[in-house]
Amino acid sequence: MKTLPSATNSERIVIAAPLMREDALPEILAQLRPDDFADRRHRALFETYRAIHEAGAPLDLPTIVRELERSGNLETAGGKAYLADLIEAVSTTAGLDHHIGEVKTAKQRRAFLELSDRIRRAVDEGEDPESVNTMIRDAGVKIVSARRSGVVPVRDAVAQAVKEIEASTKGDDGGAIETGLIELDRKLGGGLRPGELIIIAARPGMGKSVLAANIAERCSKPVLVFSLEMTSSEIGKRMLASAGRVDYGKIREGNLLDGDWERIIAAANRLSGRRIFFEQRASLTVEDVCDVAERHVLREGVGLIVVDYLQLMRTRKRGESREREVAEISRRLKVLALDLRVPVVCLSQLNRESERRGGKGEDKLPWPMLSDLRESGAIEQDADVVVFIFRRSMYSKNFPETDANLVIAKGRNSRLGIVQVMFDGRHQRFTDAEIPPEWS
Known part of the structure; x- marks a missing residue:
């Protein structure tokens, strides 16, 4: 026995x-x-x-x-x-x-x-x-x-808080994952924090997948990417364009010069040494995401999870309304972040109503709001951080194509506000506004 x-x-x-x-x-x-x-x-x-x-x-x-x-x-x-x-x-x-x-x-x-x-x-x-x-x-x-689990006495909670405050004064970010965008990281308190659910939301074409790929590419820890919209090779092409500063249009069309190939090969060699894993099944359920994530965190030491994107995901339960289903998905993703002690970045669509209402601000453009999160208010409730991508050039010719704004609309441990960045569509990159992208 x-x-x-x-x-x-x-x-x-x-x-x-x-x-x-x-x-x-x-x-x-x-x-x-x-x-x-x-x-x-x-x-x-x-x-x-x-x-x-x-x-x-x-x-x-x-x-x-x-x-x-x-x-x-x-x-x-x-x-x-x-x-x-x-x-x-x-x-x-x-x-x-x-x-x-x-x-x-x-x-x-x-x-x-x-x-x-x-x-x-x-x-x-x-x-x-x-x-x-x-x-x-x-x-x-x-x-x-x-x-x-376990009840924590206040003395332990306060002692841990003092340690974290002391560490932050010495520049310790508490294990936060840097996004590579200096001002965004500063407002987020160092970056993407373990246990947090971070929602990156925007209307189609604003660059959600580009920003997510940039964050994954720049992450110093192993990354697990769930792509329900693109194949791993498509994401790979975007990463090569970004890391190699090669025109993405040329990569898609196969119209490359010798100098382009040199940069692609150099970027491919750099990226091959990174531990980035792709799960590209188009029919993933949130339960599948949890299964795969738990396995890779334990086996591969994954420190960041990216989901692209929430509205394409389902649950194994059938017969529920879509609103209740999305609520279940967001809740499960938040629990996943807490259980595995890693940040979970989830991309989300905004509803069409965000473009139909009248504009606000000096530019009179339809800046996104939390109420624009598509299909469920539970997303707003479960998320620790909500970041909107808003590119004014999509609505007005008065702004250059490079103009982009990251709107921190919710942050439990972050400072709310707008971070001005630059969008380099040619190379599939977001960069800090004060650091012009390389247009080579």
Whole structure:
């Protein structure tokens, strides 16, 4: 019979601690559950402690024995003799947090082994692969989330906040991913932050996919791109145009000169060394995105996820209204960012009404607003950051083709406002306004 992982010594210390320290019980009750313990005696004692604590009674040996007798669990808990042995065997409660962590880690290992047994049984019994895949995803996320969850006392929250403030004063961006656009990164507090859902939205033709490809190309960490609209080779051509400063029109038409080929080969060599992964299935569901993302974050160390774009995605549920479906997609993407501790950049369309209403501002043009997010207000609610791309030359000949604005309309940890940038359509690039793009 297979022996499941356990942390026997740590379990004993954790269970004995409340009998030796009054302040240990609330700490243990806040961080653990009965099924975190492999030893059934410790599960029974934990449940007894909790019942006594909820009743407001003192936690001492006579009270514990009475509660165990009342609930019929005295024998399950090892009897009076085990309680006496427990106190005698554990001489110190030093490092209680460490031992609580060991108990939780052992529980997680048992959960993964139990999941592997469930998968094997499901496959042996001929379960549909889609059902098995859903079981793996849901169980895996539940196990990892349970490990990360826990009540955090205010002293720990404040201590962590002070560390982050101190780090930011020293130029530490807290693991934020830089977009390569200096002013945008500054307003975003350093860049795209782990755990955030960032929505980049615009009307068609404004450059959503270009900006997303630029961010992926410039990212120093492994990137996973979900493209529901373009093939990986199409994205590759855009990246080559940007990295090699080669006219994108020439690349599409195949009308290249020797100098163009030299720049393409040099750019291809640079990009080949980057760890950028493409998932290009056109029929991806949000559940597929979560499955692939979790796998690549664990296996490849992916630090940024890009989804192009939200309105082309579906869910595996059928029969729901499109608004509810989009709400489910945005919620799942936000949970994905939190669970995997990476920024998720999702592109989104704006509705046509944004162009039909009267313009605003001095230029009287239809600048986008949060209410223009297409199909669901849930996108606005779930997003940590919303950035609109607005190119005035699309509506007025009074502005050059290079004119572009990134409107930070929502930012939980960002400064709202407009970032002026330059759009280089020829080379498929957005650049800082003060740094003119190379038109070679």
